Amino acid sequence: MVTLGISEALRNYVNRVVSLVDPFINEVVQGEPKGLYDASIYLIKAGGKRLRPTFVCLATELFGGDIGRAIPAAAAIEILHNFTLIHDDVMDRDEFRRGVPTVHKVWGEPMAILAGDLLFAKSYEALLKLKDRGVPPNIVTKCVNELTWGAITVAEGQALDMSFESKWDVTLDEYLTMIYKKTAALFMVSVSLGSLVAGASERDVALMKEYAKNVGIAFQIRDDILGLVGDEETLGKPVLSDLREGKKTVLVIYALSKLGDDGVKFLKSILGRRDASLSELRRAADLIAGTGAIEYSERLADEYRRRGLEALSKVDMKNKDAYKLLTELTNYLITRVK
């Protein structure tokens, strides 16, 4: 596994995005009753890479747009993303994220459901503030359309992911459809919002979405790899929880196709067993790794990275610096360790 750091330029860029987006989010996610708003902002304040806002801003700048005008869209996608995380954690019964207990562990499930619902609505409130920054109504409605498509698609992806938990014959294609919907869709929305705000052409918006679709798939494959080899402290969540929850990751799918009867039997006896011991999970992880699943997944992620960058290179770009940063960010995402 190769680990790249990120350049000073990219680090500075992300910090700038955070310094513009986070205050905007804090302003939007504010109100009464206090308990509801505390529960809603909690996960956002706990951290996160602000990856999607960074994509929004870089996409805008790539087409010569003003980052300031894109901030409502950047905030909207981050708020929407956090809504999906809160609800996913309830559905998957996850207890830790970003190194802290999940929302429902702190406030209970009813409040976690409601906090997610509030954030969902607040993401639209944030997006509509594009108007205040001079974005014309017809572009705003296109952005609302994109955000809505993203929210629908993520829900469909989560439904597929959940249905896979009790399904042993998930194919690679089914897996790719699932992660396209569950993960890549919000990357696609991010770049399309940024591009639309900058007034990019339909062709360029489509290319950006093609780029982000491939990057999003590569990102999720990397996530699956980290779920098997990453360490608890760096990831901020319990090690091997994907296995405990019976997630059909690309590594599991590959391993199941390569293992003999005994191996498959053992793996099936562990995956999805909530009370599996750490040593059992470790044995399962070793078995999966032994099939070459990690190397296979890394090659697959690299292929999607390549396809993404190819689409990106074709847009009618106005800003080479933004292009360089997008390329670096893309490369980083499939080699990251957290």
Place this chain on the structure above:
Amino acid sequence: MVTLGISEALRNYVNRVVSLVDPFINEVVQGEPKGLYDASIYLIKAGGKRLRPTFVCLATELFGGDIGRAIPAAAAIEILHNFTLIHDDVMDRDEFRRGVPTVHKVWGEPMAILAGDLLFAKSYEALLKLKDRGVPPNIVTKCVNELTWGAITVAEGQALDMSFESKWDVTLDEYLTMIYKKTAALFMVSVSLGSLVAGASERDVALMKEYAKNVGIAFQIRDDILGLVGDEETLGKPVLSDLREGKKTVLVIYALSKLGDDGVKFLKSILGRRDASLSELRRAADLIAGTGAIEYSERLADEYRRRGLEALSKVDMKNKDAYKLLTELTNYLITRVK
């Protein structure tokens, strides 16, 4: 309790709205994976009065607008309403609604959460179809703004309602704020969407919202009364479940202010006790009724009805028939038995 039937004209109008809105909803809430979409459409198909779509359409016609143009908005508000019902039922652990088991009883909580999320997003998808019917982008963004305000306000109202369950000193003002947010807000959104689509003036939109705010409050007070005196079969949900869940309805608040120490003590020992027997609940209901809480609540609802109709009478209306139907509907809502 006076019970009014509804006129043939109003019945025909509602049936016409249903015949236009329901196929539209069925078309929007359609897709893969099937399990998710089945869970999402289930409650909508189980029934419901389509009251909010009726308000959208009557508001449009009141200002001379075309009902056909308003259908996407009418569908959007009904879809949003059903999303809130599905999530509320999970949060309140309700097992029946509209005479059928709730979504989470049939599909489990994770799928119910997800079905609600999907409907939330689908309500925006429906609303955005206003564009296809010739509504200009600046009006569409105003409608998106209204829907978003409604979704935020309903979440805040639900948070208040939940917080009241463990609070004994809820005041009438706090109760009214809660039902304004939890119930009246979506009535306000309904009439504002209908008015906006018809091109009503800002003044008229504000008057319509004032009307709907008061009607919504009266409607919820009536709901609270039915929760105490209505019968199970007509309501489609278990009798006295408000008491079992410890809801601080206007009747409970009134009764607590009128009862002596022993009565208060008994009521507190029953309210919110999930395992209370039916005979205990009945005794509590009788105690509440004995304070005159029902008559008090009926007078209160009537006062809000009066204020609502006063605001309605002031708009610059183009269609007297729509006005008559709105008035009849308003009067019906606070005397209905289901």
